[in-house]
Amino acid sequence: EAQVTQNPRYLITVTGKKLTVTCSQNMNHEYMSWYRQDPGLGLRQIYYSMNVEVTDKGDVPEGYKVSRKEKRNFPLILESPSPNQTSLYFCASTFTGPPTDTQYFGPGTRLTVL
């Protein structure tokens, strides 16, 4: 089954404790993204990757890091989490069409930073 997986699904942590959210896709897509979703603000792109070893900042990259060492995996790293990073995080993998580009989202990771 074609899918994007994220782990963990839920995480409660404390300020300053480094954490990693994993993301993996089995569709051999080159383009992957991380988003955060906050009430009233919609989805905002944090980082994206166009291929292995190619990553770039999205609209809200501060406080986050990513890596893309292999095509299927795109982990999101919070080196020193702060309460304003409490959010719902989605990883996405994009099939570049034709007939259309299709972005597939993972199930989401709900992060709470105390």
Added chain:
Amino acid sequence: QKEVEQNSGPLSVPEGAIASLNCTYSDRGSQSFFWYRQYSGKSPELIMSIYSNGDKEDGRFTAQLNKASQYVSLLIRDSQPSDSATYLCAVNDMRFGAGTRLTVKP
């Protein structure tokens, strides 16, 4: 001004009615437009994409694009309770609006 704006809603329509969802965007050079549906507690899923001015129909869904007015809309005909969700407009597939919550009442 937000790059992608949607009516925050909530929008409530009776079963069988047409639901109309609207989206405006600020980047006149935008080329691709998407509508996603997100059920509560779930991840967004793509329902329609549109690249050219005019209408694009897929089953009960019709996307409409007017680049001159920087406006894209989604019409849902014969709305069903299962259509109750938040609908997200996306431009160039990475700039999203805040979403419009739709409730279809039986």
